[in-house]
Amino acid sequence: MRLKALQSKFLLTAAFIAIGTGNTNAQSINEVQKIANERGLSTADLLAAAKTYTPTGMKDEYVIFSSGGHSGQVFVIGVPSMRILRTIGVFTPESWQGWGYGVGNEILDEGNVSGRENRWGDTHHPALSETNGDYDGEWLFINDKSNARIAVIDLRDFETKQIIKNPLFINDHGGAFVPPNTEYIFETAQYNVPWGADHAPMSDYKDNFRGAVTMWKFDRKKGRIDKAKSFAIELPPYWQDIADAGKLASDGYFFLNSINTELATGGFGVEGEKNPPFEAGVSMNATDYLHIIDWKKAEKVFEAGKYTMIKDFPVISLKDAVSEGLLHLTPEPRSPHGVDVSPKGDFVVVSGKLDPHTTIYSVEKIKKAIANKTFSGQDEYGVPVLDFDSVMEAQVEVGLGPLHTQFGPDGYAYTSLFLDSAVARWTLGGDYGKLNPEPDWTLVQKTPVHYNIGHLGAAEGDTVDPDGKYLVAYNKWSVDRFVQTGPLMPQNFQLLDISEQGTEMPVIYDMPMGIGEPHYAQIIKADKLKSWSVYPEIGWDPTIQAVNPWAPRPKSERIERKGEHEVEIFMTSVRSHFTPEHVTVKQGDKVTWHITNTERAIDATHGFSIPVYNITLSLEAGEYAKFEFVADTPGTFPFYCTEFCSALHLEMMGYLMVEPAE
Amino acid sequence: MASFIDHIIGPRIEQSDRQSHAIRYGTPGFLLLLARILLLVSLFVPYWHMELVAPQYPENLHLVAYVNHLTGDVAEIDSLNHYIGMRPLGEAAQIERTIGVYVMILFVLMIELASWIHSRWAVVLVLPVVLFPVVFLVDLHLWMSHFGMNLDPDAPLSNSVEPFVPPVLGTGMVGQFKTIATPGLGLILSSISSVLILVGLFFHRRAYLPHFKAMKAEKAG
Numbered sequence: 001m002r003l004k005a006l007q008s009k010f011l012l013t014a015a016f017i018a019i020g021t022g023n024t025n026a027q028s029i030n031e032v033q034k035i036a037n038e039r040g041l042s043t044a045d046l047l048a049a050a051k052t053y054t055p056t057g058m059k060d061e062y063v064i065f066s067s068g069g070h071s072g073q074v075f076v077i078g079v080p081s082m083r084i085l086r087t088i089g090v091f092t093p094e095s096w097q098g099w100g101y102g103v104g105n106e107i108l109d110e111g112n113v114s115g116r117e118n119r120w121g122d123t124h125h126p127a128l129s130e131t132n133g134d135y136d137g138e139w140l141f142i143n144d145k146s147n148a149r150i151a152v153i154d155l156r157d158f159e160t161k162q163i164i165k166n167p168l169f170i171n172d173h174g175g176a177f178v179p180p181n182t183e184y185i186f187e188t189a190q191y192n193v194p195w196g197a198d199h200a201p202m203s204d205y206k207d208n209f210r211g212a213v214t215m216w217k218f219d220r221k222k223g224r225i226d227k228a229k230s231f232a233i234e235l236p237p238y239w240q241d242i243a244d245a246g247k248l249a250s251d252g253y254f255f256l257n258s259i260n261t262e263l264a265t266g267g268f269g270v271e272g273e274k275n276p277p278f279e280a281g282v283s284m285n286a287t288d289y290l291h292i293i294d295w296k297k298a299e300k301v302f303e304a305g306k307y308t309m310i311k312d313f314p315v316i317s318l319k320d321a322v323s324e325g326l327l328h329l330t331p332e333p334r335s336p337h338g339v340d341v342s343p344k345g346d347f348v349v350v351s352g353k354l355d356p357h358t359t360i361y362s363v364e365k366i367k368k369a370i371a372n373k374t375f376s377g378q379d380e381y382g383v384p385v386l387d388f389d390s391v392m393e394a395q396v397e398v399g400l401g402p403l404h405t406q407f408g409p410d411g412y413a414y415t416s417l418f419l420d421s422a423v424a425r426w427t428l429g430g431d432y433g434k435l436n437p438e439p440d441w442t443l444v445q446k447t448p449v450h451y452n453i454g455h456l457g458a459a460e461g462d463t464v465d466p467d468g469k470y471l472v473a474y475n476k477w478s479v480d481r482f483v484q485t486g487p488l489m490p491q492n493f494q495l496l497d498i499s500e501q502g503t504e505m506p507v508i509y510d511m512p513m514g515i516g517e518p519h520y521a522q523i524i525k526a527d528k529l530k531s532w533s534v535y536p537e538i539g540w541d542p543t544i545q546a547v548n549p550w551a552p553r554p555k556s557e558r559i560e561r562k563g564e565h566e567v568e569i570f571m572t573s574v575r576s577h578f579t580p581e582h583v584t585v586k587q588g589d590k591v592t593w594h595i596t597n598t599e600r601a602i603d604a605t606h607g608f609s610i611p612v613y614n615i616t617l618s619l620e621a622g623e624y625a626k627f628e629f630v631a632d633t634p635g636t637f638p639f640y641c642t643e644f645c646s647a648l649h650l651e652m653m654g655y656l657m658v659e660p661a662e
Numbered sequence: 663m664a665s666f667i668d669h670i671i672g673p674r675i676e677q678s679d680r681q682s683h684a685i686r687y688g689t690p691g692f693l694l695l696l697a698r699i700l701l702l703v704s705l706f707v708p709y710w711h712m713e714l715v716a717p718q719y720p721e722n723l724h725l726v727a728y729v730n731h732l733t734g735d736v737a738e739i740d741s742l743n744h745y746i747g748m749r750p751l752g753e754a755a756q757i758e759r760t761i762g763v764y765v766m767i768l769f770v771l772m773i774e775l776a777s778w779i780h781s782r783w784a785v786v787l788v789l790p791v792v793l794f795p796v797v798f799l800v801d802l803h804l805w806m807s808h809f810g811m812n813l814d815p816d817a818p819l820s821n822s823v824e825p826f827v828p829p830v831l832g833t834g835m836v837g838q839f840k841t842i843a844t845p846g847l848g849l850i851l852s853s854i855s856s857v858l859i860l861v862g863l864f865f866h867r868r869a870y871l872p873h874f875k876a877m878k879a880e881k882a883g
Contacts, residue, residue, distance in 0.1 A: 575741055576818070601719075601738045648745070648818055 048508035051497060054081035062459050062470060063526050065126045065140055066493075069517030072121035074142055074153065079459070079470050079523060082495055082511035090151045090160050091121025091144050097159075098607070098617035102627035104160065107543070111149045111163035113170075122146040124519040125176055125242070129220070133180035133247040133345075133464035137528035139223065141176035141185050148172040150187055150216060154223055156532050157620075159542050162224050167311040168212050168232055170197035174243035174256050178218075179295070180464070185216040185225065186245065186295075188256055192237035196311040202265045206380075211235035212315065213243075213256065215295060215302075223545065231302040231314040233321050236381040237263065238289060239282070242338060242404075245295075247464055248345035250363040252296035255348050257336040261288045261379070283354065287331035289379065290339065290350060292366060292386070297326040322383055328370055329379060330386040333359055338404035342413070343464050346430060347393060351402035351415060358402055358415055358426070360441070362393035394441040398424040403454060404520075406461035408468040410501060411435030412444070414461070416453040416473065422446045423456060423473055423496060425505055436501055445503040449473040449494050450481050450510070455520040458498065467525065471496040473507075474518055482512045490514035533602045535622030542623060551596045551624035559583060567631075571595040573606040573619060575646040578639070581654035587634045587661040596624045607642025610656055616642060634660035665881075672780030673873035686869045693862030694777045698770045700855040701791070705729055705766055708846030709798060712828070714739065715840040723839075725751070727802070729762035729848065746837075747817025754805045769794065773859065780870035785863060792856045795849055803830040 036046055054060065060078030063085070068075055072092030076085040091111065093100025100108050100119065111118060121144030129139035140153040148166035153159065166172060166187060174188030192209040194200040200208045217229035238258035246253035264281025275281065298316060301307070301324050307314040321327040332339075333352025340349045348361040368374070369386045376387040401419030408414065411432035415424045425447075427433070429440030438444050455474045459467035478492035490512035497508050535542070539551030552558075552570035557579040560568045567589045572579050573596070585591055597606050597619035609616040613629050640653035680687050707728075714723040714735075724734040732751055740750045769791045776787040790797075811825045828834040828841040835841070845853075 576745075599741070601735075601741075651818070 044506065048497075048506065052080040052082065052495065052509045054078070054083070060085075060526055062467075062523050063529060064457065064472065064493075064521045064523050065128060066474075066513075066516075066518045066521035067123040067126055067142060068515070069124070069519055070120065070122045070146070071516030072123060072144070073516060074123060074126060074140065075513075075516065075518065075521075076158065077493070077511070077521075078526075079472070080495060080509065082493060082509045084515075086158065087515070088153060088158050088160065090123060090142060090153070091118075091149065091163065093119055095616050096618065098619075098625075099160070101614060101616045102608075103542075103617055103625045105627075107160055107163055111144070111147070111151075111165055113147050113165055118147050120146075121149065121151075123151075124173060126520060126522055127176040127178045127185065128522050128524055129182040129218075130178055130180055130463065131182070135460060135463055135522070135524045135528055136182075137524060137530060139182070139218075139220070141178065141218075143172050143175035143187060145171060145173055145190065148187070148189065150176055150185055150225065152218075152223065152225060154542075154545065155529060156545070157535070157542055158531065161543070161545075164216065164225050164227065166214055167313045168195055168210075168214065168315065169193060174213065174240050177243050177245050177254075179245040179254070180247045180251055182218055182220065184230075184295070185218055186213060186243055186254060187216060188213040188235075188240040188243055190239055190241060192239060202267065205237060205265045206263055209237040211237050211240045211258075213240070213254070213293060215298065231298075231307060231316065233293065233298055233316045233327065234318040235291065235321075235327070236318065236379065236383065238291075240291065241336065244339050244341045244348075244462070246341055246345055246363070248343075250341055250345040250348070252294060253363070253366075254293040254295045255339050255341065256291040256293065257332055257339045257350060258288050258291060259335055261285055283335050286334055287388075288334055288336060288352075289329040289385070290332040290336075290348070290361070292328045292330065292370075294326040297324065301326065318381055318383070325370070327383055328366075328386050329383050330361070330366070330369075330391050331376075331388045333357065338402075338415075340405040340407075340462065342428060342432070343407050343409075343466055344431065345464070347428065349405040349413060349415075351398075351405060353401050353403055353418060356400055356402065357395040357397050358405060358413075359392060360394045360396070360428075361391050365391045365393065394429060396426050396441050396443060398426055398443055399446060404456055406456055406458040406471065407466045408458055408461065408498060409435075409466050410468060412468075412498075412501075414456060414458055414471055414498070416456040417446070418452055418454065420446065420448075421451045421453060421475075422448050423453065423471065423505070425498070438502075445505050447496060447505045447507060449475055449496075449507065450477075450492055451479055452476040455518075457521050457523045459523045460525065462522065469497075469499045470523065471498045471505075472521065472523065474521060476517075478512065481510055485514065491517055493518075534600060534604075535620060538598050538600070538622050539596050539624045540622045541625075548624045548626075550594055550626065552594050553596065554579075554598055566590045567592070569593045569595075572598050573608065573641065573652075574598045575604065575606075576641075576648035576652040578608075578641075578652065578654045582657070583639075583654065584657040584659065585631045586659050587631060589631045589658075590628065591631050592626065592628050594624070594626050595619065597621060604645065605643045606645050606652070608639065609642045610639045611637050613637070618643065631658045634658045668877075670779065670781060670783050672783075672870055673877040674780075675870075675873060683869075686865075690862045690864075690866035690869060691777055693858050693865065694773050697791075697855040697858040697862060698773050700851045700858065701766060701770055701773075704848040704851040704855070705763060707848045707851070709848040709852075710802060710846050711844045713842040713844075715842065716838045726846070729766060730759050732759070745817060745819045746823045747814030747820050748809055749812075749814075751809075754809060755801065758801060776863075777866070780866075781874060782867070784866060788859050788863065792859050795853045795856060798849065798852075799830050803827075806830060 062079035064077040066075040074088040089097045089099030123142045127141045128135040148169045152162040154161050169189035171191040172187050173190035177186045189211045194208045212232045214232040216225045219226045239260035241257050243256040260282045262284050266278040267275035268277030307316050332350045333355035336352040338351045351358045369390045374387045374390045375384045399417040399420040403416045405415045425445045426443045427438045433440040453473045453475050458471040473494040475492040478489050493511040495509035539547045541548035567585045599621040604621045606619045637656040708726045710727040712725040726734045772787045776784040807827045810827045833842050
């Protein structure tokens with residue numbers, strides 16, 4: 001890290017000293033000044049450029065894994081260059097990767113809802129797998145808010161391996177979040193419905209609509225969620241919003257806020273209805289409820305068999321959750337959005353978007369209040385409510401519309417301010433107080449961002465060991481920041497340099513995000529990622545992360561007819577030809593096509609596409625893929641390599657001949 | 663017959679004489695032992711490297727030849743070579759690679775034997791060993807010429823590449839590739855071994871020549 005910093009300093013220094021060298025190609029600082037003048041760049045701009053400019057071959061220090069919102073994908077971005085490194089196809093088909101056009105179809109089908117294909121998603125909250133509360137760079141999980149699904153992505157090949165549909169609810173927001181050792185992936189409902197999204201009239205809201213948190217057991221060895229060892233806990237229909245897992249001091253706990261403790265059912269807009277719209281109905285109470293869930297206790301209750309099967313899924317009832325003492329509530333400022341646990345796990349920071357304060361809860365006080373049963377009452381579902389004053393540690397006035405909080409290594413917390421359109425830096429108290437010169441629980445600096453910041457991410461800023469240095473404001477609006485590209489504007493990812501203490505916290509880069517509408521994104525140190533450069537062996541099947549015995553090898557290419565109407569094709573691809581180049585089948589044949597890219601060179605990817613049949617694959621070096629279709633349309637179809645693989649790429653093609661039936 | 667064998671293996675030295683002139687008789691023995699060890703060690707290290715430099719391979723392509731096998735980016739080089747119609751590298755020098763290790767062991771035995779032969783016939787025994795590094799390079803050159811000059815006329819790029827022979831040592835150009843061929847540690851060890859054998863033989867001869875002459879004179883007398 002230090003070396004990189006030195007290198008970027010060296011950049012500027014090099015520009016300064018170059019004037020003194022006798023080199024005929026010497027570039028002088030005068031030229032830098034000349035261009036700066038021409039382009040109207042200030043010294044601060046040049047400094048920002050020196051901090052972010054990443055010349056060819058230099059690699060980024062950090063990597064952002066960003067949700068894509070309703071693009072349904074994940075984006076991978078380098079920091080500080082803010083260059084998009086790649087997209088990962090998740091809930092939405094993506095033709096460059098062939099995702100959903102021949103490969104990944106079975107995985108996408110796992111996410112079918114009530115038997116229907118749902119070929120998009122609304123990705124909100126990525127969660128990198130953790131070991132001892134720190135990112136380990138092995139797995140990435142992300143939710144789909146619109147259909148309550150969770151996807152598992154393997155960071156060896158950056159491909160989605162599993163999509164799992166929640167059987168209980170149809171909409172999630174508090175996911176994906178993981179405890180410090182990724183034993184589970186938490187997913188909580190947002191817009192509540194009756195179990196399984198069955199039909200019920202809105203008048204049944206209070207009695208039949210339910211919230212829940214699902215604890216998906218993650219089998220790290222298999223790299224899959226193990227549904228058989230997963231369960232859920234029933235919650236009141238409070239529109240549970242976002243969540244965070246406890247760590248260190250709060251290990252074993254799971255914190256979850258809620259918006260609609262009013263139990264508003266909306267109904268605005270239809271003539272004769274007198275109900276207030278949701279936006280008003282949901283914002284009436286002065287406080288909503290922070291949910292405090294003892295998940296380690298819940299695991300024991302589940303293992304003891306104290307659950308009921310609902311929609312074929314084990315659920316710990318609200319009644320049992322209360323009687324077993326694994327669920328407590330405490331008031332939080334109304335309509336909260338972020339709930340974030342501090343690095344040592346000792347504080348929980350909640351921001352109510354309609355309250356200019358962040359509210360900080362002490363985990364020690366929460367534990368004490370639970371032990372002493374310091375309740376101010378119970379809610380209408382009988383859940384005990386911890387007395388607010390007994391668990392609250394501090395409130396810090398940070399500005400208007402506070403949403404989410406991240407942490408630095410030096411006792412600073414950073415909160416996004418949606419209405420102020422700014423990032424606030426403020427100080428934590430307790431053990432963190434001595435890490436910076438400012439007094440505890442105080443606002444230090446507000447840096448304007450452009451515009452309407454939603455989430456924010458600091459380098460490893462939600463782990464037990466935040467790095468500081470960089471913070472990215474994930475702004476929702478860009479308004480006037482970029483060249484107009486029609487009325488649909490890109491979002492704006494703004495990089496802030498948070499390496500200095502105090503009030504110095506400048507924006508140093510704007511990155512238009514014109515491919516999705518990201519929500520949360522996590523920032524991991526790049527050297528923690530151990531990605532493959534080619535698949536380990538020829539014939540590698542990414543869906544099982546092993547060599548597939550069916551994978552065609554050089555010299556084993558063939559076309560096999562299996563019975564009257566079935567054909568199996570075994571094909572290889574290598575620069576610059578497919579083997580075989582002629583494939584002839586009969587109309588109506590069920591075609592099973594196996595193909596292996598036998599390349600071993602880094603980046604020697606081949607594409608494979610067949611017109612009319614809607615097939616396109618990306619075959620990375622060593623990869624095996626299988627796809628099936630019924631050759632119902634007769635004709636002559638050139639298949640070809642879609643990836644410009646070599647000098648003779650255009651020649652890399654062949655013909656699929658579908659002979660008409662008699 | 664016995665006299666012919668005597669003539670070949672040369673005079674025998676008394677144990678007492680050997681002990682009183684340990685340096686004289688020990689030096690050639692030691693040098694030839696060292697030569698044998700170096701030859702054996704060379705079996706386990708590369709004899710020859712070729713590096714292929716091109717813009718799209720930032721870490722270059724590598725070819726590494728051992729006495730008995732070829733490693734490095736063989737698959738990638740083969741896949742590039744198929745464009746110009748060159749046969750797969752695995753088809754080259756198959757016999758040499760199959761018998762290489764046995765020949766080397768034979769060499770070691772021949773040196774062993776040579777150190778027991780106190781006549782000039784010792785030279786005949788070690789000569790193939792001494793020449794081995796040169797033979798290795800010549801053989802390699804012949805294979806490269808054979809492959810480079812006999813390209814498949816039906817290959818995709820057969821019209822755009824003239825037959826070629828990259829230098830067996832030093833740099834050359836093929837298409838966008840710069841080839842850099844360098845001797846490996848094995849070749850260096852076997853070359854040192856050759857020098858050691860020659861020096862060893864010099865001392866060998868010096869130690870045994872008087873005895874040989876004496877033996878001859880005795881016979882003549």
